[in-house]
Amino acid sequence: xxxxxxxxxxxxxxxxxxxxxxxxxxxxxxxxxxxxxxxxxxxxxxxxxxxxxxxxxxxxxxxxxxxxxxx
Amino acid sequence: xxxxxxxxxxxxxxxxxxxxxxxxxxxxxxxxxxxxxxxxxxxxxxxxxxxxxxxxxxxxxxxxxxxxxxxxxxxxxxxxxxxxxxxxxxxxxxxxxxxxxxxxxxxxxxxxxxxxxxxxxxxxxxxxxxxxxxxxxxxxxxxxxxxxxxxxxxxxxxxxxxxxxxxxxxxxxxxxxxxxxxxxxxxxxxxxxxxxxxxxxxxxxxxxxxxxxxxxxxxxxxxxxxxxxxxxxxxxxxxxxxxxxxxxxxxxxxxxxxxxxxxxxxxxxxxxxxxxxxxxxxxxxxxxxxxxxxxxxxxxxxxxxxxxxxxxxxxxxxxxxxx
Numbered sequence: 001x002x003x004x005x006x007x008x009x010x011x012x013x014x015x016x017x018x019x020x021x022x023x024x025x026x027x028x029x030x031x032x033x034x035x036x037x038x039x040x041x042x043x044x045x046x047x048x049x050x051x052x053x054x055x056x057x058x059x060x061x062x063x064x065x066x067x068x069x070x071x
Numbered sequence: 072x073x074x075x076x077x078x079x080x081x082x083x084x085x086x087x088x089x090x091x092x093x094x095x096x097x098x099x100x101x102x103x104x105x106x107x108x109x110x111x112x113x114x115x116x117x118x119x120x121x122x123x124x125x126x127x128x129x130x131x132x133x134x135x136x137x138x139x140x141x142x143x144x145x146x147x148x149x150x151x152x153x154x155x156x157x158x159x160x161x162x163x164x165x166x167x168x169x170x171x172x173x174x175x176x177x178x179x180x181x182x183x184x185x186x187x188x189x190x191x192x193x194x195x196x197x198x199x200x201x202x203x204x205x206x207x208x209x210x211x212x213x214x215x216x217x218x219x220x221x222x223x224x225x226x227x228x229x230x231x232x233x234x235x236x237x238x239x240x241x242x243x244x245x246x247x248x249x250x251x252x253x254x255x256x257x258x259x260x261x262x263x264x265x266x267x268x269x270x271x272x273x274x275x276x277x278x279x280x281x282x283x284x285x286x287x288x289x290x291x292x293x294x295x296x297x298x299x300x301x302x303x304x305x306x307x308x309x310x311x312x313x314x315x316x317x318x319x320x321x322x323x324x325x326x327x328x329x330x331x332x333x334x335x336x337x338x339x340x341x342x343x344x345x346x347x348x349x350x351x352x353x354x355x356x357x358x359x360x361x362x363x364x365x366x367x368x369x370x371x372x373x374x375x376x377x378x379x380x381x382x383x384x385x386x387x388x389x390x391x392x393x394x
Contacts, residue, residue: 015102032222033103035280039287040323049287052280 001046006065009045013038023061030058042068072300073246075194079239081203082136082387084128085232085355087113087342089393094225103221108318112228112343114213119394121209122154124231124348126167127394129205132233133168136387140168143235144201145175147193149185149208149347151372152215153178156264164207175201182210182258183314183371184248185347186232190367190379191246193236206234210346215260217274226317227275228343232351244381245301247293254374257281285374286320291328297366297378305330308380309363314370315339315349336361346372358388 003021011019014029035055042048048071058064093111094104115124125148133139146168148161161176170176175196181188186208193204209231218224257278290313298305311334313321318339325332336357338349345352350367365383370376 032279033106036283037106037319039280039283040319043287044323044326049284052278052284055280 001068003065005045006068007061009041010038010061010064013041019061021061021065025058025060025064072296073191074243074301075198075246076243077238077240078194078197078244079237079242080190080244080381080383080386081138081235081237082132082389083232083234083351083354084131084389085230085348085352085391086124086127086131086394087228087230087352087391088115088119088124090114090116100221100225103225106317106319107226108339109226109343110340112213113230113393115211115229119211120154121150121152121211121229121231122148122160122164124229124394125207125209125233126164127392128231128233129168129207131389131392132235135389138203138235140170142203143170143174143205145193145196145204146170147177147179147189147204147206149179149181149189149206150210151180151182151346152211161207170205181373181375182346183316183349184369184373184375184377186350187246187367187369187377187379188248188375190234190236190244190381191248191377194244194246197236197238202238204236206236208232208234208347208351210348212275212346215273215275220274220276222279223275223277226344228345230342230345230348230352232348232355234351242382244379245297246377246379247297247300248377249289249293250373250375251285251289252373254281254285257285257374258372282371282374283320286316286324286370287327289376290324290368290370293368293370293376293378294328294366297380301380303364303380307364308334308366310361310365311335312350312353312361312365312367314368315342315344315353316371317344352391354383355388355391358390361388
């Protein structure tokens, strides 16, 4: 699992062609549905189950990538 | 983990309200609808209840099989939308269906895992000597929904189901059950009669992320344990009939467990998440293909989970009726 693979999963979750590590995640795109879809996508891709309470507080893509790496 | 001998699932029937609601996509909800996979739902009118749907399903079994009300030795009503705060709805059902006064009747407050828990409880009564058990599982969750909450208002439908379990030699079911009450707030409706300093409202609230993470943690393990306990492989199971939580969750679970999604019958597209009724409703919806050994798994509110492996080859599965 590397950063690019995680970025691909985030882009797929947000239904975007690609995504930058510097991108902010505001509540318009990072909502409760995105959290649910991301938990499922990470489980499928990396066999990891993320803590949803941490995901709800994420503010940008960098934090999201780090959460996946640290989990 | 329990193997219960001399238990047979004799018949399964399902009833849904005639009234339907189609989920129409717009800018605000199209992602939600695509994810949960609900195209339409059947919802009750104000004058209909889970009890009504379950009674209609039970009557359908009495009309179409050799068993009648007089054969029933126990009634279990599994629901989170009972007729009254008290008495138990099962008592009212005993009277309406004309079942003997010598019958055991009680309610069980469970939702998503209610059907599989109910099969376990009914099987225990058969081991205690009762010949025929009427297991009723039904909910009208649509009445508890905040219409402004996209996470629940597009998801839930209403249904009531009836299952009769009978004593039969050389037939058995195996059950695995569990609970993690530390997650009780993940799916909840407040109760104004309980000890509260502030009563919020009467709506169902659901933390989708917590429920999903719980499901991914517990259900693949549950399926592995269920198969191992019964000395079965995945290929020995004809179909995996899971609680219809939402379509994305079902697909993710199938992938996580390593089972082709073709072996996961789906009814959520037509009926939504129908809580305790979703497993028997799905069996009736897919009656033309359901056969052989089936692994049923319920999971959710509690948080609780359970699975049952049973052979439905000789089970009378009825068409879904509308009320």
